[in-house]
Amino acid sequence: xxxxxxxxxxxxxxxxxxxxxxxxxxxxxxxxxxxxxxxxxxxxxxxxxxxxxxxxxxxxxxxxxxxxxxxxxxxxxxxxxxxxxxxxxxxxxxxxxxxxxxxxxxxxxxxxxxxxxxxxxxxxxxxxxxxxxxxxxxxxxxxxxxxxxxxxxxxxxxxxxxxxxxxxxxxxxxxxxxxxxxxxxxxxxxxxxxxxxxxxxxxxxxxxxxxxxxxxxxxxx
Amino acid sequence: xxxxxxxxxxxxxxxxxxxxxxxxxxxxxxxxxxxxxxxxxxxxxxxxxxxxxxxxxxxxxxxxxxxxxxxxxxxxxxxxxxxxxxxxxxxxxxxxxxxxxxxxxxxxxxxxxxxxxxxxxxxxxxxxxxxxxxxxxxxxxxxxxxxxxxxxxxxxxxxxxxxxxxxxxxxxxxxxxxxxxxxxxxxxxxxxxxxxxxxxxxxxxxxxxxxxxxxxxxxxx
DNA sequence: AACTTCATTACGGTTTCCCGGAATCGCTTA
DNA sequence: TAAGCGATTCCGGGAAACCGTAATGAAGTT
Numbered sequence: 001x002x003x004x005x006x007x008x009x010x011x012x013x014x015x016x017x018x019x020x021x022x023x024x025x026x027x028x029x030x031x032x033x034x035x036x037x038x039x040x041x042x043x044x045x046x047x048x049x050x051x052x053x054x055x056x057x058x059x060x061x062x063x064x065x066x067x068x069x070x071x072x073x074x075x076x077x078x079x080x081x082x083x084x085x086x087x088x089x090x091x092x093x094x095x096x097x098x099x100x101x102x103x104x105x106x107x108x109x110x111x112x113x114x115x116x117x118x119x120x121x122x123x124x125x126x127x128x129x130x131x132x133x134x135x136x137x138x139x140x141x142x143x144x145x146x147x148x149x150x151x152x153x154x155x156x157x158x159x160x161x162x163x164x165x166x167x168x169x170x171x172x173x174x175x176x177x178x179x180x181x182x183x184x185x186x187x188x189x190x191x192x193x194x195x196x197x198x199x200x201x202x203x204x205x206x207x208x209x210x211x212x213x214x215x216x217x218x219x220x221x
Numbered sequence: 222x223x224x225x226x227x228x229x230x231x232x233x234x235x236x237x238x239x240x241x242x243x244x245x246x247x248x249x250x251x252x253x254x255x256x257x258x259x260x261x262x263x264x265x266x267x268x269x270x271x272x273x274x275x276x277x278x279x280x281x282x283x284x285x286x287x288x289x290x291x292x293x294x295x296x297x298x299x300x301x302x303x304x305x306x307x308x309x310x311x312x313x314x315x316x317x318x319x320x321x322x323x324x325x326x327x328x329x330x331x332x333x334x335x336x337x338x339x340x341x342x343x344x345x346x347x348x349x350x351x352x353x354x355x356x357x358x359x360x361x362x363x364x365x366x367x368x369x370x371x372x373x374x375x376x377x378x379x380x381x382x383x384x385x386x387x388x389x390x391x392x393x394x395x396x397x398x399x400x401x402x403x404x405x406x407x408x409x410x411x412x413x414x415x416x417x418x419x420x421x422x423x424x425x426x427x428x429x430x431x432x433x434x435x436x437x438x439x440x441x442x
Numbered sequence: 443a444a445c446t447t448c449a450t451t452a453c454g455g456t457t458t459c460c461c462g463g464a465a466t467c468g469c470t471t472a
Numbered sequence: 473t474a475a476g477c478g479a480t481t482c483c484g485g486g487a488a489a490c491c492g493t494a495a496t497g498a499a500g501t502t
Binding site: 010011012013014016017018020034063065095097116117118119121122142166167168169170171205206207208209210212213216217 | 231232233234235237238239241255284286316318337338339340342343387388389390391392426427428429430431433434437438
């Protein structure tokens with residue numbers, strides 16, 4: 001089994017549960033941290049000491065508090081670790097079950113498992129660790145269709161950027177000017193209108209407000 | 222101390238943590254459920270058996286699964302319990318730290334404590350139980366300004382209804398007609414415009430899309 | 443009854459958004 | 473080189489939203 005495991009989660013009681021199942025799996029070298037920055041430092045230190053971690057189990061959202069963090073979220077942590085320590089296995093253990101978010105995480109950072117916190121969360125996590133140890137990918141039943149479902153697969157970064165800009169209060173014309181300045185194409189007002197129209201059809205949104213609201217609900221923005 | 226306590230939370234590991242601190246507090250009659258409906262039934266049964274619970278510790282959000290629920294969220298549970306068993310002490314233990322949501326919960330259902338899940342969550346929960354036992358109100362430091370801060374206090378149900386309607390894709394005119402039908406006043410298009418304008422000023426939103434996005438972010442809708 | 447006050451409603455002009463058609467550009471293929 | 477095709481851009485008319493102002497209505501006050 002894994003020789004050295006790190007668990008990152010800011011809720012003490014979650015950690016407790018994870019430690020319990022870890023023990024059942026025969027993992028006897030498990031450490032826990034409550035901040036992503038701590039996780040990063042430990043993992044780097046492990047490398048320097050020639051005693052690297054071989055598994056990270058991490059949450060996605062960490063509460064902010066007085067400590068300012070370089071990596072405020074699990075996603076930030078994963079991003080940097082995937083670059084610097086590509087051999088480390090990463091299991092995400094999060095409450096997040098919105099398909100778009102899960103989909104982006106899996107495709108962008110190519111994590112080894114995605115487990116949803118929930119009633120069966122610990123069981124699934126246990127299974128996930130075993131699967132990942134065998135070099136297989138694991139995903140919770142609950143969000144497994146994040147991979148297969150094609151319905152919203154043809155939404156690219158431009159669409160997301162557009163919706164984010166709208167949600168932040170910019171008018172379509174302002175966005176157009178902004179894109180022109182930043183050399184983002186397409187940038188014409190007409191193109192923006194057309195893109196929004198496409199999105200509205202895809203999500204059956206009746207107007208732009210509705211579209212942005214849906215985008216927020218499904219975790220797209 | 223409390224004689225009979227019920228803990229409602231769908232995450233097993235959270236429950237584990239809560240049970241631990243309960244033991245430390247000298248609570249030796251603590252039960253746990255993973256669904257709000259189960260919580261409701263147990264509490265009602267306690268009443269019938271003349272052996273009522275005197276404390277409920279509950280989460281707010283419960284994941285949906287195959288079991289269809291009459292009370293899908295903690296808020297639904299609290300709502301009905303406050304009517305039917307006003308003597309029961311209720312402690313909310315949730316990850317939710319958005320002020321508007323906390324504020325509404327406290328003012329509408331007059332719960333006995335609000336504790337944020339987080340790094341210090343269990344300690345605070347322990348403190349909360351003690352305070353509530355002494356008939357005092359408890360709220361986590363993190364969201365304590367939900368009570369004092371007046372900035373958004375003059376937002377009423379009408380405003381929320383309006384924003385919800387917008388987020389669901391209705392045009393202002395459609396909302397006006399809908400309000401007229403349902404005898405909700407004010408209902409004229411002009412009034413709706415005015416109200417939206419007031420909200421935009423309060424939240425420094427530059428347009429309606431922005432306003433709805435902010436409303437979603439802060440948990441107003 | 444006349445007056446004040448405040449919320450609601452009505453209205454008109456301006457801006458933004460919405461939507462379709464047509465022209466242009468860039469790339470591929472014949 | 474020409475033709476074809478999709479993406480982008482330009483344009484124009486109509487709808488919805490935006491914004492200020494005026495009219496109406498329902499209290500309570502003098």
